[in-house]
Amino acid sequence: xxxVEQHPSTLSVQEGDSAVIKCTYSDSASNxxxxxKQELGKRPQLIIDIRSNVGxxxxxxxxxxxxxxxxxxxxxxxxTQPEDSAVYFCAVSRPGAxxxxxxxxxxxxxxxx
Amino acid sequence: xxxxxxxxxxxxxxxxxRVTLRxxxxxxxxxxxxxxxxxxxxxxxxxxxxxxEERAKGxxxxxxxxxxxxxxxxxxxxxxxxxGDSALYFCASSGGVGSLEQYxxxxxxxxxx
Numbered sequence: 322x323x324x325v326e327q328h329p330s331t332l333s334v335q336e337g338d339s340a341v342i343k344c345t346y347s348d349s350a351s352n353x354x355x356x357x358k359q360e361l362g363k364r365p366q367l368i369i370d371i372r373s374n375v376g377x378x379x380x381x382x383x384x385x386x387x388x389x390x391x392x393x394x395x396x397x398x399x400x401t402q403p404e405d406s407a408v409y410f411c412a413v414s415r416p417g418a419x420x421x422x423x424x425x426x427x428x429x430x431x432x433x434x
Numbered sequence: 435x436x437x438x439x440x441x442x443x444x445x446x447x448x449x450x451x452r453v454t455l456r457x458x459x460x461x462x463x464x465x466x467x468x469x470x471x472x473x474x475x476x477x478x479x480x481x482x483x484x485x486x487e488e489r490a491k492g493x494x495x496x497x498x499x500x501x502x503x504x505x506x507x508x509x510x511x512x513x514x515x516x517x518g519d520s521a522l523y524f525c526a527s528s529g530g531v532g533s534l535e536q537y538x539x540x541x542x543x544x545x546x547x
Contacts, residue, residue, distance in 0.1 A: 353534045364436065364524060364538040365477070372534070410477060419490035420534050421467060422526075424477040 323348040327411050327425030334401050335433050342428045344411035345393040351413040353420070354387060354394045359408045359427075369396070401432045437461065438527050438539035446545045452513040455542045459506055459527030465489070466508040467528075467536060468500060472521040483508055515546045 324347040334340050344354075355370035371378045371385045371394065378385050382401075387394040398405055408429050412422040437460035445453055459466050468480040479492035483502035494500075497515075502508040512519060522543050526536040 355535070357538075364540050366436070367535060367537060370535065412477075414534065419482050420465070420528065420536070421479045421482055421490050421492060422469075422477075422536060423479065426476050 323351065323413060323415070323423045325411060325413055325423050325425040327428060329428060330426065331429045331431070333431045333433060336401060336403060338401055340396075340398045340401055340405070340430055340432075342396045342409055342411070342430070343393060344395070344413075344425045345391075346413045346423075347392070348413070348415055349389075349392060350415045351392075352416050353414045354385065355412050355422070356383075356385060356396045357410045357412065357424075359410065361407075365410060398430075401430075403432050403434050406430055406432045436537040436539065438525060438537055440523075440525055440539035440542050442542060443540065444543045444545070446547065447515060448547055449515055449517060451515050451546075452511065453515065453544065455510040455512070455523050455525075455544075457508045457510070457525035457527075457539055459508070459525075460537055463527035463529050463533075463537075464506065465528045465533075466502055466506070467526045468494075468508070468510050469524045469526065469538075470521050471524060471541075475521075477524075480510070512544070517546050520544055520546045 352373035357365035359365045384397045411425040439458045464485045480494040482489040522541045524541045526538045
């Protein structure tokens with residue numbers, strides 16, 4: 322079945338620095354790659370997503386890049402702020418009868434003020 | 435607020451018991467997904483319904499079942515509960531065909547004692 326690996330598992334940065342989280346997937350048919358932010362005890366919140374026909378997408382301080390050949394995609398957060406501290410999950414889905422998400426194992430991002 | 439609602443927020447019950455978790459999708463969304471989040475297994479897909487019909491199953495135990503009603507709300511039934519079933523249970527909803535974004539509800543925290 323589909324496997325999604327996410328690295329690093331923890332990431333600590335200084336406020337204002339950039340943070341990068343990377344995910345690799347195994348199913349080359351995957352075509353949708355969302356990123357979720359989850360604060361402690363809260364719901365996963367969709368922050369950005371990318372589809373397989375696009376290589377990069379930006380939304381203010383966050384961006385996602387996709388390399389379909391290498392089967393990996395990354396989340397980039399610039400000018401980090403303490404409120405960016407959370408667990409970030411990548412996910413993948415493939416076209417078909419279902420759009421179920423297969424999640425990575427999560428990255429705990431800590432932004433030090 | 436994602437527009438997805440879940441009840442109850444917390445549930446504490448004993449081993450062997452049966453519980454029902456409820457989810458109401460965003461207005462207009464036809465798909466409901468159930469996910470389980472535990473410390474050791476991460477976020478795992480359980481089951482999906484689309485417009486009242488089961489669409490896909492993940493690693494859902496036989497003790498667990500779900501349904502989606504004509505008003506599109508969904509219920510997840512967990513029976514013969516074990517300690518290992520303690521987890522956060524999220525539902526997510528998405529729109530019709532071609533709509534990939536999934537929006538999560540606030541979750542139900544189940545504690546089995």
